Amino acid sequence: MATEQAPAQRAEQKRTGLVGTLIKLPFTLLWILILSILTSIVIEWVGIYFGWFSQTGSEHARETMVSELGYLDSQFTRSLLVSSPVQFAQTFVDTTYQWLFVKTGIAGWVEYGADEVGWAGTFKTYLQAAMFVTLMTMTRCVILILTSPLFLLAAVVGFTDGLVSRDLRRFGAGRESAFIYHHAKRLVTPIFLTGWLIYLSLPFSIHPNLFLLPCALLFGLMIAVATSSFKKYL
Structure with missing residues (x-):
């Protein structure tokens, strides 16, 4: 009896494992996105602190973000998923910027008194770099979707x-x-x-x-x- 039940139990475990994997997949992708953003921010901050980049302050993060958007404009003009990939990417990134930084007041606080010196100016530089890195990662996320x-x-x-x-x-x-x-x-x-x-x-x-x-x-x-x-x- 045990040997007859074993194949059925293994088949049930395989079906359960497949369903569980499909259910966990969106959460896994979300976790990867969050981990990627945090990793990119840490790398950018360390690079700014130790002077790894030729650009000063948050300029390196801004130029990287602009370059990623440029790939969308020049390379992803057509897609099987959306009719207008560039417009979709711009809407996606703009929505992310509005919800994460504008509505929370972070963007306004960073832009206000951007020429400050001392620890406040340094903190705003690092925060602005984090904003650019986040938008860059979201741009790459759109590229992965496309x-x-x-x-x-x-x-x-x-x-x-x-x-x-x-x-x-x-x-x-x-x-x-x-x-x-x-x-x-x-x-x-x-x-x-x-x-x-x-x-x-x-x-x-x-x-x-x-x-x-x-x-x-x-x-x-x-x-x-x-x-x-x-x-x-x-």
């Missing part, structure tokens, strides 16, 4: 290629490796989430394609490896 079909396409191609390789191995009496399957399966989600975390936290401007294309390629490759090494018979 390029999400790229990761979906990589997943579909990797899954399809993996199924073909699995069938060739199945009908060709090839050997299967549980070691490769389990390790490739474990790497799929970390590659996806870690790639987003690193991209959102970078303290300098980078073209999205230089980072997202290799990340999507590696993401699809891990799905292909995991699918192709799946056991022959269910």
